[in-house]
Amino acid sequence: MSTTRISQRELESYLWGAAVVLRGLIDAGDYKQYIFPLVFLKRISDVYDEEHEAAMKIYDDEELADMPENHRFAIPDGCHWNDIRSVSENIGTKILGVMRAIEAANPDTLPGVFGDGDWGNKNLLPDSTMADLIEHFSSETLSIANLPEDELGNGYEYLIKKFADDSGHTAQEFYTNRTLVHLMTLMLEPQPGESVYDPTCGTGGMLISTVAGLKQQGKEWRNLRLYGQELNYGTSAIARMNLFLHGITDGHIAHGDTLTRPAFLDASGHLQTFDVVLANPPYSIKAWNRAAFTTDRYGRNMWGVPPQGRADYAFFQHIAKSLNSNTGRAAVLFPHGVLFRREEAALREALVKSDLVECVLGLGAGLFYNSPMEAVVITLRASKPSRNQGKVLFINAVNEVTREQAQSFLNDSHQAKIFNAYHDFEDKDGFAAVATLDQIKERSYSLAIPLYVVGAKAADVEGQIDVLDSLADWRTATAASDTAVADVLTLLRAEVLK
Structure with a gap:
């Protein structure tokens, strides 16, 4: 596993770069439904690898290194980030399947944690876009050695604020x-x-x-x-x-x-x-x-x-x-x-x-x-x-x-x-x-x-x-109007892409 310390500036650029990939395809208010789960999925995959590597130094045995007690989260077979990266068609469907399998494998900690994004909608997220997004996130290793928890958490907060601004x-x-x-x-x-x-x-x-x-x-x-x-x-x-x-x-x-x-x-x-x-x-x-x-x-x-x-x-x-x-x-x-x-x-x-x-x-x-x-x-x-x-x-x-x-x-x-x-x-x-x-x-x-x-x-x-x-009242009405317009534009875009 590569060990390259990620600075806060590099992290922010990396996280916001994912939004740039999606810009123009989906409404800015919906970025969070897709980017946050992918960041989390990449993180737990990289940390799993990091934990596996540490366990191998102790046991020198692959099966023992994969024992649940050596990992904070379970990742079922076929559900690692690398398994997603190897797929070239129906990528969104693969991502959704992986997320649901990980949630099911961690019933006490992760049920529903990946949210309800419409991953299988190719009109919204075509395979070409999904492949670009996966490759973008694959450019960094989000291990704890590279990115301690507080620093990644701060990066997440940065992204939340950027989405709010956008x-x-x-x-x-x-x-x-x-x-x-x-x-x-x-x-x-x-x-x-x-x-x-x-x-x-x-x-x-x-x-x-x-x-x-x-x-x-x-x-x-x-x-x-x-x-x-x-x-x-x-x-x-x-x-x-x-x-x-x-x-x-x-x-x-x-x-x-x-x-x-x-x-x-x-x-x-x-x-x-x-x-x-x-x-x-x-x-x-x-x-x-x-x-x-x-x-x-x-x-x-x-x-x-x-x-x-x-x-x-x-x-x-x-x-x-x-x-x-x-x-x-x-x-x-x-x-x-x-x-x-x-x-x-x-x-x-x-x-x-x-x-x-x-x-x-x-x-x-x-x-x-x-x-x-x-x-x-x-x-x-x-x-x-x-x-x-x-x-x-x-x-x-x-x-x-x-x-x-x-x-x-x-x-x-x-x-x-x-x-x-x-x-x-x-x-x-x-x-x-x-x-x-x-x-x-x-x-x-x-x-x-x-x-x-x-x-x-x-x-x-x-x-x-008064x-x-x-x-x-104005703010409530404006928010409702923006949502309605976004819904209409999404439908029109879907019709054009058919």
């Missing part, structure tokens, strides 16, 4: 600004051995950030228990691959609708609770089962039932119900509307009275991916320190954002300033303010930040409601 706002469901995720993780301070949950996990970036944080601190990370659920099947598969490629073998990623059918329950059928919850729920979705939530079997309607047009407080209540009653803390990314919209006033009042809200952090524009909207992070804590009980910290960090090359992010100084204010939990002129629950009651339980932070940007709250709601 496919525009339709990529929202699988990418959250990483600098913001890092800040949210810092605020919650996950510890070794704790459980971490993301109910709308996308590609698993928030879960991975908790592992990265512990690694950076030199703390034990392997006993962190990670749980995530994702509605989109293909995206949930990418999340599982993402965890594996970061060296995380004990993650639990479930596919399904968190509101309708939450995946993680305890032995009594109640919602499982967690030490840490990180989440970026979909914004103000309208297509959700409000009727079922009215009589929710898991008791997630403790604050009330959200309006049909906005499921934000359904996710909010799901998260609150998922917190361990002693150690539970959460950081949730929302649009500002949840702080003051009239239609959610009763829900917000119940939220405030629960004394779960620890901090309301207002951030600058552009941290929602490919959207000009300003973001807000709300942290919850099930058991507040006595000095913070009955109080909420408001932080106005709207100016703590950097924008370069059409991308917004939080640099280290921004993150430090925000984290220090959060940690100190005290008034800071023009930046942070502590309010009692009685003071919030005096403001009709509104959590709009300018009502509390003196010197914060003046806000026409009533006007903001603007933010219109923006959310």
Whole structure:
């Protein structure tokens, strides 16, 4: 096996080169369905070879070197990367067969991990294109010696971001600004051995950030228990691959609708609770089962039932119900509307009275991916320190954002300033303010930040409601329109190629 260390720049060029092969054949938003599984398949094949080579040095016997205990994943006969490379016809069908066989051979770890790409569709992926793609990936050996897990994981994250850039706002469901995720993780301070949950996990970036944080601190990370659920099947598969490629073998990623059918329950059928919850729920979705939530079997309607047009407080209540009653803390990314919209006033009042809200952090524009909207992070804590009980910290960090090359992010100084204010939990002129629950009651339980932070940007709250709601509706309609156009173009292309 060749041993040639792959630099981060070389890795990024190698990964993005696969997208170049596909450009013009399929919609950019669909690249991920094909490239991520092939990267993972190449990786496990090369690592299998690496493990085989190491075992041969011990046993000097081919059969013993292929024993399951010498490999993290089983690869059945005929299902290695080289077996795919030797095929010149019906390549997509061969790939699909190999992927399903590997999933079946690893029932405890890999079922469904390769997703549901339409590999057998020659109109979409002709053999010539598949051969080019296979040869492109064959140009590097993705062994652990060549590419340690953290570095390959970082390359995967790079590819996720590139796909988000390339496919525009339709990529929202699988990418959250990483600098913001890092800040949210810092605020919650996950510890070794704790459980971490993301109910709308996308590609698993928030879960991975908790592992990265512990690694950076030199703390034990392997006993962190990670749980995530994702509605989109293909995206949930990418999340599982993402965890594996970061060296995380004990993650639990479930596919399904968190509101309708939450995946993680305890032995009594109640919602499982967690030490840490990180989440970026979909914004103000309208297509959700409000009727079922009215009589929710898991008791997630403790604050009330959200309006049909906005499921934000359904996710909010799901998260609150998922917190361990002693150690539970959460950081949730929302649009500002949840702080003051009239239609959610009763829900917000119940939220405030629960004394779960620890901090309301207002951030600058552009941290929602490919959207000009300003973001807000709300942290919850099930058991507040006595000095913070009955109080909420408001932080106005709207100016703590950097924008370069059409991308917004939080640099280290921004993150430090925000984290220090959060940690100190005290008034800071023009930046942070502590309010009692009685003071919030005096403001009709509104959590709009300018009502509390003196010197914060003046806000026409009533006007903001209409603007933010219109923006959310526009983004939803645009995404649906883009999807419809892409579907029509795919059909037309298929007709032309017949």
